[in-house]
Amino acid sequence: MSLQVSDLSFSYGTKTALDGVSFSVGHGQFAALLGPNGAGKSTLFSLLTRLFVTQPGAISIAGHDLKAAPLAAMADLGVVFQQTTLDLDLTVRQNLSYFAALHGLSGRAADTRIDAALARLDMAERAGEKARGLNGGHRRRTEIARALLHDPKVLLLDEPTVGLDAPTRAALTRHIHDLCSDTGVTVLWATHLTDEVLDSDQVVLLHRGQVLADGRCGALRGSASLPEYFAKMTGAPA
């Protein structure tokens, strides 16, 4: 398994945000972490990215335990946070170069990786543009290209389509699905939007800090639509 979460719990003081969460995602799989507001998705992402230190439970990334081998685990992890983290006064290429340097890549090796990552996201022709001039969809693509620079085995995206219009959302969702099948990267995509999920995707349904369901979307929803299934399971509108 590329990503394994075992019996993870987390509390903010007396408020329990995650309660015994376990699931795993296989190589090259697109997994949607689906849950209504307050389900615990952001808390889980904070634990996966070591913003919070794990309380009870364990996380393994590409076979590396996050507590015992944090550097190896983080080296195999790419992250796209919900809030944009680009330097708007730098060009697309400069944003990526800076990140490459943080990963010990420079010179021709860095340039080769940057060119490949931008090409994969259809952003090659915008490399010289300032991030400030990009629309929301292109900023997101830049961030995804940046998250892939060090060739991670697992890519986490926290509600990456927030604020994007419908066609841009659809294009970005399609791109990441293609990326999974083309490169074998494992994706965990947090969302509360059911139209971003395909029947072949894994769905981990989180509600009030617990995993309500985990399986292939098509099998879970059966004859219901995913919004109907989501509403039935969580009591929340999709």
Ligand SMILES: Nc1ncnc2c1ncn2[C@@H]1O[C@H](COP(=O)(O)OP(=O)(O)OP(=O)(O)O)[C@@H](O)[C@H]1O
């Ligand atoms: N700093 C905090 N202090 C206390 N409670 C918190 C804190 N942050 C989150 N919570 C609570 O923990 C639970 C899980 O929140 P979390 O933000 O992880 O959910 P989420 O699924 O990401 O929701 P959203 O989609 O709204 O971001 C919620 O009940 C929330 O109110």
